[in-house]
Amino acid sequence: MDAQYRQIDIDATGKEAVATAFENQVAYCRSSAAEITASVCEGLYGLLDSDRGGMMMERVRRWAGPPLADALPLRVAGGLHALHLSGDEPDLAPLYTRKRVSDVADLLAEVIERHEAVLMPWLDSPPQTNExxxxxxxxxxxxxxxxxxxxxxxxxxxxxxxxxxxxxxxxxxxxxxxxxxxxxxxxxxxxxxxxxxxxxxxxxxxxxxxxxxxxxxxxxxxxxxxxxxxxxxxxxxxxxxxxxxxxxxxxxxxxxxxxxxxxxxxxxxxxxxxxxxxxxxxxxxxxxxxxxxxxxxxxxxxxxxxxxxxxxxxxxxxxxxxxxxxxxxxxxxxxxxxxxxxxxxxxxxxxxxxxxxxxx
The missing domain is CATH 3.40.50 (Rossmann fold)
Structure with missing residues (x-):
């Protein structure tokens, strides 16, 4: 994916705004040398035009608020990282240890579908970035x-x-x-x-x-x-x-x-x-x-x-x-x-x- 940062109204809503939020996050992560997080967000972007990812991804696709202002991609990415850190989903290990994953979108869809109940609450609040x-x-x-x-x-x-x-x-x-x-x-x-x-x-x-x-x-x-x-x-x-x-x-x-x-x-x-x-x-x-x-x-x-x-x-x-x-x-x-x-x-x-x- 050749992600480019696109300027949009930060309060924009709707399907296109959701896609732009994920594309912008991929571009921003790559410019910040955060290739793992870029890969996660790119995989999630790949699920937007599919029916994969259960109710969680359906909620993402139909996001009611402004996805850019709400940092929607990082809400999902935070939940997936937490799942990896907990050790409860070993299939995520290759992605987070920089090993080659042939189809990141497919991997994330399977993980989200297995752990939907655990991941869904991560959509309810913005990231807490205590730097x-x-x-x-x-x-x-x-x-x-x-x-x-x-x-x-x-x-x-x-x-x-x-x-x-x-x-x-x-x-x-x-x-x-x-x-x-x-x-x-x-x-x-x-x-x-x-x-x-x-x-x-x-x-x-x-x-x-x-x-x-x-x-x-x-x-x-x-x-x-x-x-x-x-x-x-x-x-x-x-x-x-x-x-x-x-x-x-x-x-x-x-x-x-x-x-x-x-x-x-x-x-x-x-x-x-x-x-x-x-x-x-x-x-x-x-x-x-x-x-x-x-x-x-x-x-x-x-x-x-x-x-x-x-x-x-x-x-x-x-x-x-x-x-x-x-x-x-x-x-x-x-x-x-x-x-x-x-x-x-x-x-x-x-x-x-x-x-x-x-x-x-």
Whole structure:
């Protein structure tokens, strides 16, 4: 399959949108050197015009929502990877160990039909991509904010926290183009390939982050741990290593994660009493696309209203690391109040944190 990324409305629905979502996922995986996941998505694409795959694939073909925004291909791929990791379906082993499979679509159809009851619930929620390497972009943005004159003590709060891995941001060590921050004995060392000028070398302090998710994953629950790992593409063993270390750290001290609607959580955070000489900062990564439009509007309105009341001694900032569907880049963007109401595109970043391209 010569998959090409095709630009469509992210909210498009229907049969063609489903096919495009799978073709785009194949193209994206191949451009990210994720050949196993590309092969899985290509095999699933091959089932769309067939009657194979039981009720699960029938639900995929008739997907009611926007398949691109819903990350439909990765919902199915996550379930299949979980099945492989569990050891309950040995026929998947050749596919996930890079051995030649003569007909991937036929293999996946048989597996899905055998395990339909186990796989079907994976369609009910979007992927939980807890990539701790995205914390490097958050820290770089905070260094930049401090250099802009905002108080260098930050009080971060995160929406779409999934399992809360990025709420452990203070437990990691960072080398950002030669600028160092974090623990001397970190849970994880993050040293992304740095492109462009280094970020400002400022002294910053972080208060303990808090975060929310509409369906949070409990890092101390073995079943939830397995679910989280299933969303990691099998090609990227380093990502699995990072998750294992985060799980071990959470056993000692769980992240400050609660179940809540994102807009409700933002409302509560910006309304809470503030410390003087401290910057309140909203952060989120690769989750904005999953929010309903009214939720996005509520969050934007709450941040702008809080920004209108912010002062030099008690400012508020907004850091996002999200996909730009037009450029196919993940972009780190920042706003702050007072004085920085216009959004600044600070950097482009690899979706899993392998590199950061600093632009300012």
């Amino acid at each position: 701790v390497a995205r914390s490097a972009s958050f820290i770089a943005a905070m260094l930049w904010l401090a250099d802009c004159g905002l108080p260098a003590t930050f009080a971060p709060f995160e929406i779409g926290s999934s399992a809360g891995a990025n709420l452990m941001i203070r437990r990691f060590g960072y080398n950002l183009g030669g600028v160092h921050f974090g623990r001397r004995t970190p849970v994880i060392d993050l040293s992304p390939e740095w492109r462009g000028e280094a970020p400002p070398d400022c002294e910053i302090t972080l208060r303990r982050p808090v975060g929310c998710d509409i369906a949070p994953i409990d890092l101390t629950d073995p079943a939830e741990q397995s679910r989280l790992k299933a969303y990691v593409w099998p090609e990227f063993s380093e990502r699995l290593m990072r998750i294992d270390r985060v799980i071990a750290s959470a056993a000692e001290s769980p992240p400050g994660l609660v179940q809540a609607d994102a807009a409700d959580f933002v409302d509560a955070q910006v309304a809470a009493p503030r410390h003087s000489k401290e910057t309140l900062v909203l952060m989120h990564s690769v989750m904005w696309q999953y929010l309903p439009e009214d939720t996005k509007a509520r969050i934007t309105g709450a941040m702008e209203a809080a920004g209108a009341k912010a002062t030099k001694d008690a400012p508020i900032a907004w850091i996002s690391v999200e996909a730009n569907r037009d450029t196919h880049q993940h972009e780190c963007r920042v706003r702050y109040w007072p004085g920085g109401e216009e959004e600044v595109h600070l950097a482009n970043a690899h979706p899993h944190g392998a590199w950061i391209e600093w632009l300012v």
